[in-house]
Amino acid sequence: MASKEPASPMPKNRVQFQKGLSLARFLQDYGTEPQCEQALFHARWPDGLSCTRCGSARFCRLSTRRTTFQCNRCKRQISLLAGTLFQATKLPVATWFLAMYLLSQTKNGISALQLGRQLGLDDNTAWLLKHKLMQAMRERDRAYRLGGTVQVDDAYLGGENPGGKRGRGSENKTPMLVAVQVSDGGQPVRAKLSVVDGFRKDVVEQWAGQNLERGSVVHTDGLGCFRGVEATGCEHKPRVTGGGKAGCEMPGLLWVNTILGNVKRSLDGTYHHFEAHYLAEFQYRFNRRYDLAAMLPRLLQAAVTALPLPRPILLSSVA
Ligand SMILES: [Zn+2]
Structure with a gap:
């Protein structure tokens, strides 16, 4: 096949040639469930968790539900996922991270169908997961205004x-x-x-x-x-x-x-x-195009601050 390489060197495009977050690096940092739970914990509670009832900072983790923390003093239980976009999910946190990785690092986005294939999910689950993440992107961008x-x-x-x-x-x-x-x-x-x-x-x-x-x-x-x-x-x-x-x-x-x-x-x-909703995804990616590597942590931040989005509300918001 003929090469599509230009005959003369083209100026390198700053966006196109940046490194991004390699899959190898992603797997190294976020390849396991405990790593992803840890990253989610730090994104949500950067100063550490303190009990919303008694203020204690000492917790243990429930052995039956690893994403639930129990206050050592008053026994209040606090969920890592409740109150975030991941609330009530049945998927491993690592699946969400891989979805965020795939959504944020591919140049033209990824369809729900492709996402489902990559993650081994059925079409409906993949569609919901993708649209929840896109909703978080949309909320994040809504706060910014254009000026000048x-x-x-x-x-x-x-x-x-x-x-x-x-x-x-x-x-x-x-x-x-x-x-x-x-x-x-x-x-x-x-x-x-x-x-x-x-x-x-x-x-x-x-x-x-x-x-x-x-x-x-x-x-x-x-x-x-x-x-x-x-x-x-x-x-x-x-x-x-x-x-x-x-x-x-x-x-x-x-x-x-x-x-x-x-x-x-x-x-x-x-x-x-x-x-x-797809416009939100494009806009989000465009506005963060100079820092692909930081896109995953930013999307994570958007997801932990986004309100939970139950399925009926999500469906009604997709016109
Ligand atoms: Zn407490």
């Missing part, structure tokens, strides 16, 4: 027109806003991918109120609804374009269009159909 120079664009996902903009107004597609904070040097800092209820000024007003800092300078293609960012005290800088391909090549919107292209490729390659 921000590029915002409207797009549709789904349907049979992957080209995007020409489908504006189409009914069986999912409308979304793609926003990227850009550094003074013109590099993307952080992105927000939001499914919205159409491209209207009131929708953009509400979105801006939740996702942008006051005083941001917002570049858009000039679609009328984007004036809605002004309600949040942002400066709107519209650009007039002819739409279509020319619009995609506007330098002011370079990064939103690049990211949108990546999202679409990622969804096409990994998933059979589009769901809003």
